Amino acid sequence: MNIDVLLEGLEEKRRESCYSQRLLSLQARGRDTSLIEKGMSETIKTLESGAKSFVIYGEPQSGKTEFMIALVCKLIDMGKKTIFVVMNDNTELENQNFDRFHSASELNPTPMRDYELKDLSNNELKVKRQRIIFCRKNSKNLQKLIELTRWMDDRVIIDDEADYASPNARINKADVTAINKFLEQLGQFNDGDERGIYIGVTATPARLDLNNTFANDASKWVFLESHTHYKGHSFFFPLTKKDAEQSNYNLIKLPDETDDPRLLRSSVFRFMIRVALLNLHPSSETTAYSMLIHTAGKTNDHETDQTAVLKILSTLSNPNGSKYRQYAGELYKISEQIVSNSKADFVPKELWEFVMRNIGKKDVLVINHKNDSGNVKRSGQPKALFTFAIGGNIVSRGLTFENLLTFYFSRNVKNKLQQNTYIQRARMFGWRPYSKHFELCVPETLFNNWAECFHDHEVSLRLAQSGNYIHVYGSKTQVVDAGAVDKTNVVNQTSERNVGDIFPLSRELEKALVNHDQHNPLGYLENLIAEGMMPESAIAPALRMYLREISVEEKNEFMIVLKSSSEGMEVQTIENYKDGDNESITRARGGIIHAMLNKRPEYDSYEHFILPIKNSEGFARIIYRPKLKKSIMQNVKVQKAITI
Numbered sequence: 001m002n003i004d005v006l007l008e009g010l011e012e013k014r015r016e017s018c019y020s021q022r023l024l025s026l027q028a029r030g031r032d033t034s035l036i037e038k039g040m041s042e043t044i045k046t047l048e049s050g051a052k053s054f055v056i057y058g059e060p061q062s063g064k065t066e067f068m069i070a071l072v073c074k075l076i077d078m079g080k081k082t083i084f085v086v087m088n089d090n091t092e093l094e095n096q097n098f099d100r101f102h103s104a105s106e107l108n109p110t111p112m113r114d115y116e117l118k119d120l121s122n123n124e125l126k127v128k129r130q131r132i133i134f135c136r137k138n139s140k141n142l143q144k145l146i147e148l149t150r151w152m153d154d155r156v157i158i159d160d161e162a163d164y165a166s167p168n169a170r171i172n173k174a175d176v177t178a179i180n181k182f183l184e185q186l187g188q189f190n191d192g193d194e195r196g197i198y199i200g201v202t203a204t205p206a207r208l209d210l211n212n213t214f215a216n217d218a219s220k221w222v223f224l225e226s227h228t229h230y231k232g233h234s235f236f237f238p239l240t241k242k243d244a245e246q247s248n249y250n251l252i253k254l255p256d257e258t259d260d261p262r263l264l265r266s267s268v269f270r271f272m273i274r275v276a277l278l279n280l281h282p283s284s285e286t287t288a289y290s291m292l293i294h295t296a297g298k299t300n301d302h303e304t305d306q307t308a309v310l311k312i313l314s315t316l317s318n319p320n321g322s323k324y325r326q327y328a329g330e331l332y333k334i335s336e337q338i339v340s341n342s343k344a345d346f347v348p349k350e351l352w353e354f355v356m357r358n359i360g361k362k363d364v365l366v367i368n369h370k371n372d373s374g375n376v377k378r379s380g381q382p383k384a385l386f387t388f389a390i391g392g393n394i395v396s397r398g399l400t401f402e403n404l405l406t407f408y409f410s411r412n413v414k415n416k417l418q419q420n421t422y423i424q425r426a427r428m429f430g431w432r433p434y435s436k437h438f439e440l441c442v443p444e445t446l447f448n449n450w451a452e453c454f455h456d457h458e459v460s461l462r463l464a465q466s467g468n469y470i471h472v473y474g475s476k477t478q479v480v481d482a483g484a485v486d487k488t489n490v491v492n493q494t495s496e497r498n499v500g501d502i503f504p505l506s507r508e509l510e511k512a513l514v515n516h517d518q519h520n521p522l523g524y525l526e527n528l529i530a531e532g533m534m535p536e537s538a539i540a541p542a543l544r545m546y547l548r549e550i551s552v553e554e555k556n557e558f559m560i561v562l563k564s565s566s567e568g569m570e571v572q573t574i575e576n577y578k579d580g581d582n583e584s585i586t587r588a589r590g591g592i593i594h595a596m597l598n599k600r601p602e603y604d605s606y607e608h609f610i611l612p613i614k615n616s617e618g619f620a621r622i623i624y625r626p627k628l629k630k631s632i633m634q635n636v637k638v639q640k641a642i643t644i
Contacts, residue, residue, distance in 0.1 A: 406438070418477070
């Protein structure tokens with residue numbers, strides 16, 4: 001047979017094989033790939049639309065790495081020549097992720113590290129073949145990689161933890177950070193039609209949007225859904241009545257001043273008793289679990305915490321020690337409490353004895369820039385029965401902790417909580433089949449502010465999914481660090497937003513709005529939509545769904561805002577404002593709801609305000625505002641002309 005025919009047939013068979021094989025491999029292991037396929041479909045649509053820079057968003061520890069592997073498979077099938085996977089500047093994290101990619105046998109070619117290129121000749125580097133290259137977001141590494149890959153074209157950068165280091169934090173100083181500059185050069189993002197493609201992957205896309213990083217367009221975001229067993233913000237920080245009913249874990253609210261060493265000791269004891277509870281099953285293999293301890297950002301403090309944990313374990317394992325009986329007694333009391341609270345089939349003595357017999361099966365690890373070598377893997381995939389991981393910033397991002405059972409988080413926060421930072425710090429998120437035994441220890445004020453971070457983030461996400469790309473924040477939180485915000489193109493406003501299309505306002509509909517059911521205003525509006533009196537696009541479906549989810553039946557949270565006049569209540573008109581635009585039914589300054597409700601304490605109990613406003617042409621639109629103390633940040637450079 002003709003060799004050319006054979007080679008042509010081989011190319012045909014190779015095409016579109018990586019991605020399909022990857023799906024089949026996951027399915028053979030019992031994995032549901034439907035969400036990967038759904039996310040991939042949206043990603044391919046985005047690429048086919050001509051998008052050159054966009055972000056893929058997914059919850060912390062929700063399976064983004066698995067999706068990235070599938071995405072690289074798909075890009076290979078599409079014929080992309082040079083695929084860079086860049087990540088956090090942490091050796092152990094790179095090792096963790098590279099190992100996952102390298103073990104994906106469907107990838108063809110096999111991924112390689114950036115430093116492997118230096119062993120290749122120039123002639124080899126010039127060959128136009130497909131490559132998957134891993135590199136840390138490190139200036140020296142990126143500079144070398146730019147030089148070694150100068151002959152390679154058709155570039156795609158997949159930026160893991162894209163909000164970290166990639167945005168230009170000097171954007172307001174007419175300067176560029178080194179990492180941002182080198183990534184731009186690596187991706188050839190200034191090469192016109194030949195520019196490469198940038199795909200950022202993150203749980204916190206706001207920093208990229210508000211920074212205009214690599215001209216990414218928020219309207220092109222791809223949202224990855226989490227699997228049904230995922231435990232995320234709705235579980236740990238429930239916002240709705242439904243979420244609260246399904247939130248079943250152990251929350252220990254610490255005092256705001258957490259210097260008392262007894263607090264940590266009690267948490268260590270509870271962790272070990274719960275490890276015993278999960279392992280005291282006949283014919284079952286012993287499973288190791290981990291406790292993550294985050295009390296401070298300084299490396300010296302991590303060593304202090306390590307010493308404290310080792311001292312607790314040493315005291316409990318030394319019958320001749322002065323505090324042996326005291327600690328053993330405390331452990332037994334905790335065993336009694338856990339058996340009582342969990343209604344376990346064991347007696348306290350069994351759990352207590354299990355811990356005392358196995359007290360030597362421990363691993364106490366510090367993870368920071370001085371002590372991360374090997375410790376990331378040992379804590380992320382624990383082998384010692386009682387594994388303790390202690391750290392600060394490094395453990396707050398990117399790392400996956402399998403079998404994490406306790407998270408002791410007491411880091412002091414003096415300033416406002418930064419959403420992108422604290423969403424990433426939610427290391428308890430993920431696949432937690434033992435979730436009812438999970439324990440989160442956190443100062444009460446910090447917990448409340450942390451919950452507000454996720455609440456504001458969720459509002460922003462729902463609005464973004466409806467085409468309204470804004471970022472909500474409150475008095476205790478901020479969206480991102482101020483230095484990374486492109487002040488030329490980002491504006492701060494009140495959180496009052498147009499949330500739907502302009503629609504015809506008939507007399508019948510206007511009368512219905514004025515005479516709405518004050519006890520169920522949201523339901524009333526949805527009935528108007530269902531009956532065809534008001535179009536579905538008047539209030540974005542994603543926002544309606546969100547508002548429905550967070551409503552509390554026993555409380556009047558929603559208010560339809562109307563204008564009070566001598567003739568009674570009526571729909572507000574845009575003509576009442578000097579800066580009002582009759583055609584778009586908007587006010588340049590915004591703040592319509594605030595102006596109508598300002599200094600009227602009877603409205604303080606309401607959480608959500610919905611305002612119908614009309615023009616002189618017989619049309620209207622809906623404006624929404626959550627709470628009066630919320631504000632927004634908006635990138636006007638990429639905002640759509642019509643927000644939906």
